[in-house]
Amino acid sequence: MPITEPNPAEYRSTLRAPEDFDAFWAATLAQAREFPLDARFTPVWRRAVEVHDVTFAGFGGQPVKAWLALPAGTDRPLPCVVEYPGYGGGRGLPHECLLYAAAGYAHLFMDVRGQGSGWRHGDTPDPAGGAPQHPGFMTRGVLDPHDHYYRRVITDAVRAVAAARAFPLVDPARVAVTGESQGGGLALAAGALVPDLAAVLPDVPFLCDHRRGAELATAGPYREVAAYLAVHREHERQVFRTLSYCDGVLFAARATAPALFSVAHMDASCPPSTVYAAYHRYAGPKRIEVYPFNGHEGGQAVQAAARLDFLDATFAP
Amino acid sequence: MPITEPNPAEYRSTLRAPEDFDAFWAATLAQAREFPLDARFTPVWRRAVEVHDVTFAGFGGQPVKAWLALPAGTDRPLPCVVEYPGYGGGRGLPHECLLYAAAGYAHLFMDVRGQGSGWRHGDTPDPAGGAPQHPGFMTRGVLDPHDHYYRRVITDAVRAVAAARAFPLVDPARVAVTGESQGGGLALAAGALVPDLAAVLPDVPFLCDHRRGAELATAGPYREVAAYLAVHREHERQVFRTLSYCDGVLFAARATAPALFSVAHMDASCPPSTVYAAYHRYAGPKRIEVYPFNGHEGGQAVQAAARLDFLDATFAP
Amino acid sequence: MPITEPNPAEYRSTLRAPEDFDAFWAATLAQAREFPLDARFTPVWRRAVEVHDVTFAGFGGQPVKAWLALPAGTDRPLPCVVEYPGYGGGRGLPHECLLYAAAGYAHLFMDVRGQGSGWRHGDTPDPAGGAPQHPGFMTRGVLDPHDHYYRRVITDAVRAVAAARAFPLVDPARVAVTGESQGGGLALAAGALVPDLAAVLPDVPFLCDHRRGAELATAGPYREVAAYLAVHREHERQVFRTLSYCDGVLFAARATAPALFSVAHMDASCPPSTVYAAYHRYAGPKRIEVYPFNGHEGGQAVQAAARLDFLDATFAP
Amino acid sequence: MPITEPNPAEYRSTLRAPEDFDAFWAATLAQAREFPLDARFTPVWRRAVEVHDVTFAGFGGQPVKAWLALPAGTDRPLPCVVEYPGYGGGRGLPHECLLYAAAGYAHLFMDVRGQGSGWRHGDTPDPAGGAPQHPGFMTRGVLDPHDHYYRRVITDAVRAVAAARAFPLVDPARVAVTGESQGGGLALAAGALVPDLAAVLPDVPFLCDHRRGAELATAGPYREVAAYLAVHREHERQVFRTLSYCDGVLFAARATAPALFSVAHMDASCPPSTVYAAYHRYAGPKRIEVYPFNGHEGGQAVQAAARLDFLDATFAP
Amino acid sequence: MPITEPNPAEYRSTLRAPEDFDAFWAATLAQAREFPLDARFTPVWRRAVEVHDVTFAGFGGQPVKAWLALPAGTDRPLPCVVEYPGYGGGRGLPHECLLYAAAGYAHLFMDVRGQGSGWRHGDTPDPAGGAPQHPGFMTRGVLDPHDHYYRRVITDAVRAVAAARAFPLVDPARVAVTGESQGGGLALAAGALVPDLAAVLPDVPFLCDHRRGAELATAGPYREVAAYLAVHREHERQVFRTLSYCDGVLFAARATAPALFSVAHMDASCPPSTVYAAYHRYAGPKRIEVYPFNGHEGGQAVQAAARLDFLDATFAP
């Protein structure tokens, strides 16, 4: 892929929040909180790193899975990184994501309901179905913000922070959220909806400025929106209205924790301008790592090192 | 595409029905019949052909949409063709499928729940969700035959015949089922589960010999099964057990109405041997049209002419 | 495909007509009229819709095939829709295009000489050959406007309207022309060259602003022009001069019947700006349906519904 | 491309000549001979190699172009290589093919009527047109052997040998024919239809065992046949009957001059078994160079060296 | 990708070792041992897992890099897993591969000279070829076994085991070798050339039965061999002779430690039969995990779990 846009950093989104955006999420989260969190932790992998199988009550009180990993022999609360997977992936197997535990942190890696059959596997159902949709998850329930798939997932993402904090060896004052692509979009959502996070680290975030994404992306799940609208031509306005409720550009404007973004200028799945759209709106202290010759893989281990540095500084006593 | 298999007509499937196959479907259909059919017909397009919007209670009593088209001015019961869409498509708009009505028959064109956002659009929800799945519909609920997506769709397909028969201007003794690809697979299912059909006309049917399809197809929805198993490696046996409950090879062995099949030898989505697998097992009188240089589009208008000829002969008083 | 051009609606073509453009067509049509039209109609499909096989004398008096379909039992003249196929397709089989007859209109569907082996099949020869050409039809005789393939096809298109009017059950005062892609380009040509049409309905028209098409299209027959010029580098000026004689932008400026256009913003075969180029020049009352998330398939059944609405209003007594 | 067939050298074609095959060609050539050859030679490039523009009367007496190149200052008759272009290419510019002249031979490089706009450019029209065809040349007139495009081209190819012999500095007793792909197929045809050639050198020849080619090729012009039959399903038998009149397998069985073939085992356009099909039937002394890791490009300069060695031995006094 | 070969497990390779195969490697390793190993370990990442930067003298005494990771606070020798990267990748950053250390083992992850610019980055030059560069290694020096790139890499791989054993906290009696793709091929080589390994775990190994790989692979580095021979047609025999010196089929026949293989039946880069070719020849106790619906990614985390189980059993006191 060549560069996908001439000057992506100059782009500013004109997206505006629907009037009831904040009320919508306040009501949604209030409704979720009516279900007890019921976070349960079962150790399943006990080696130099220990991994616990996690179940907590997400949207609708439905059980959501996660892993919680930390160094063996930990005896006092650790800072914790809550991570969300990229599109199509799940939490995988207990030994698949060991970076943060090996680095000395606690790490909660949330499953994404219904996903986890595209690459890294998942274990969490999405017990909801409904109106005709394009294959994939983007358009599941897309005609109404209340039915939309990401309403449920974002609620799960917020509850995942609570679940992490419920673990005895996690220091609830030092929790960061992160993720790549879809995971980055969810991190932005959590950044807006969880008031007291220590840091937000979205990498090449998806779910930002959906219309632009659907117009420009040549790969990845923004294409699902375009494909749906190529059939349901009459629903254009309605679809983008629904999607605005899960738009990272709007969440960014409501997040205040220190943030480390990353963007890749040859990204065909998440056009760089859509990432900058969220970055420019981000309301807290912020920095962005730029990868001019990378595609959607972004900074990978180099960015992981940057994240660890950022977290070390953030979590330092 | 070149020819996809050297001698597809010689292939014989070794697929065997699970012991409770017939009981499973008897119970499923009995359960569906507990809901009144409640078929409603509303005229929406009144021209030289008239099209009625149809709603009937499918699986779980859930409303399923269809169109019923017939020549304007019809005054006595007509033979009826019940048709099912190909994968990803829905019933479309009222004026999209006019062949059978223009040919002088009644035509019920069923929507497929949840689909209809991939190409021709649909209006029927699938109010069920669940375990992690690969994007698409093939693996929705694939770990248990009772949860599997096609249990619901096949039940709808059987009920669609009843809905057609409920229309005053349809002669219930002269109903045929047809469809291309997924529609052909559903026609085979209806052929097995509806005892008194006049004809079964499956074109390049999908949903036949799923393992072989998943191993050989280079395009189309059999790939979803392969993709799911590439992640959920542990579920191989379970997945193919579930899929056997909706396998056209097994339905074919239970169908007895006269049948007209078609097969395309350069078909990358439904490898021709999988079509022959069903054809060889078909228990009624049968014939197959062979298209040696076609891909999954099969015989198109040429096959449509063959179908009309076959129907004329079948329906002739 | 993402959107193919940032702001296609703002584009204005600078194409100018060759000085003898009108004389060229006047002479060409006069020459065609020297051959008696000799339109013959043979019923071949008699059901709820009746279809007649049509032969008429096109360019050079050569026989051109068509279907004429109308509701069975019609007893007084109907408005008629004359339709032209997309590139590579022919008139198909008698039962392939039943929309307009089912809707209560007469419908003449012209074959395109030489084509009809790429998808829907055709029956009309192009008894002309000649200078080296790129495979396909775009560059057949492209070095001289008099030899060019589309001179013959456009003449056929004009004559097709006369053939439709020659059918006893067609009301000659109420004839519209339509078509998708190439068919849309031919509708524009007929719109300019037939003075008394009731409506012109070009969908995602091809044959508009050829140089821009050849520069920007990433698929479809404009690529043939680019491919030809990649070999015959010395003929650039000559080729575009020839092509200007069949350019929809120039025809649009000469057409005055009410028009309904459509354009798709993700169209890789007919870049949307080339469609707007013709639309902006159109000399009659006009409207354009915009499909922002569609490719070259355009509006399909949704646009068909729009066309029927437009025709109903146009043809209403 | 990987190897395209497991053991291509073991394949034997079952193709049989139509009963009138020899009569057909005898009549065709007799008819061509009724037109005087009228070979004209005009020097156009006079340097260390001299190139003459050639025109001779081909099929129907229609003018066919060629280049005749030879070393400057030649003063006694030279052996001559008559070469035919690959599909889509023409004779190009005078300085494009200098190998044989630089090697000290005369070289006549025939244009292929109608082609020469796909890559190397051409100057010879095909003043025939007609029935609907798939873009390209394979199916031009394919419903009748008398109308088929290759009847004209093969006649031209035979006449090209006569044209070469008409040049004063060509030794008519020492003429070889060669070509790659389509050129190789034409060389086989000339080998069968010109009785006194010194050698036949077909490289990765096309036009051999058409049905197998249409079934197995994944690229190249055999696909045109498959594509045509995917639309004109009813013409399968007729098409392959016509194509048998230009099949290299049948020509090979009628050729007796010493032959040097070449074949490439990863050839996606001319499946190697189709080449072996012709090779095994070849009636004269023969040898084949095998390129196990090449695609349709075959042996290129390595094969050129082999051809020069073979010609040196053949033409040695 | 569909399955790439019908019955890959039945394939047996006919590859035979060159007469001096064992002498060649004995001499090569003896020559390498003339350079002191000079393994140096520098801690660079000290967290819950500790990672040491490793340098040791590989082929020609040239410095080769690696990481050695183990749980922080280890105080007695651990079993060790020596791992080799897949083609084009290097050792990456210190925190990129933490599985084995998190699982409680020592882990030496060798860099592959010259590689590490295709995906995971590398730091080891190939001083016969220069600093790390973008891929193209298969044919570096391929005309002579002594010059061939893999002679150097395999020597490095053998020396890497010695380097691991030189680390104070590694138990030299309990060392296993593993890797995916190229890493699996190198593990087989080490399995043959290091006499006292505890286990050999090659996953979807590359470098096995090179001719079959070059003939059948449709992706990956076997294609480089085919591409080279498509140009250097004259070197076919010589190239495969050279490659036989680094062929895993021959190494397998010389390895005796317990082995756990894996193979994927839809693998386009390492055709499954080439993996079975090595497996069938393997001289020690062996088992193979089969992934019928996976491509070259093979078993991923599922296979990692299988490897950990196998290692636990192997290393258990």
Next chain:
Amino acid sequence: MPITEPNPAEYRSTLRAPEDFDAFWAATLAQAREFPLDARFTPVWRRAVEVHDVTFAGFGGQPVKAWLALPAGTDRPLPCVVEYPGYGGGRGLPHECLLYAAAGYAHLFMDVRGQGSGWRHGDTPDPAGGAPQHPGFMTRGVLDPHDHYYRRVITDAVRAVAAARAFPLVDPARVAVTGESQGGGLALAAGALVPDLAAVLPDVPFLCDHRRGAELATAGPYREVAAYLAVHREHERQVFRTLSYCDGVLFAARATAPALFSVAHMDASCPPSTVYAAYHRYAGPKRIEVYPFNGHEGGQAVQAAARLDFLDATFAP
């Protein structure tokens, strides 16, 4: 490919030469001149054109191969065209490039070290990297201008002119340099570094404005730079600094011989603006042929004719 950039001719590069650019090359060439040129010529193909195998001492005194071709029987010094191959190709076989000799000139066709396994084959090792190998040269030694692959190749290119002049039948006062793609980039380098050339003829030159090339090219070797930087993210500045030493934009500003450029507007490998970048900076009299509908193949034989015309005019006494 459509046009790759809207207005490429308007682009101006901002690339600036590193301060020591001229000193770097002066030192490099001085160092090369310390080795005697030792040009040796062995006739290997004696026909109407004679071809000599050439060896001369290039960078580091290392032997570089070439062909020198000229008309047989030449008896007085001829003007000479020195040509450099495109990326991945070598000098080929003696009879592969006969144009200039057939046109009456001497022609030295240099091999490019290490290349010549991608298409036309080569015979010159790069002893910093080994015998010819499959592509991957752009980043060989890219971290230091002194180690970089193109420092060696450009030195060879300069020495090739000296080698041509050492041939008795070459007129040293009349030497031109040319080449396509990489060959065009090398011609620009020679144009700057050899003071007394008669002409410089770069066609669709590669190696111009590397950063823009790496950002915009969708094919070809500029992609190697982007791919390298996608892994070695930390070396961005260093890589482009190294590449600036072999940038045709900077060489163009130092060349004064009359020049004939060519550019293709649909070139995906060498974006046209990068060619114009060099053209606009070119310091001598210049002209550029524009091919608006060609890709990287550029003008081919048409441009060859233009080159011959230009050379005739240049070399005329």
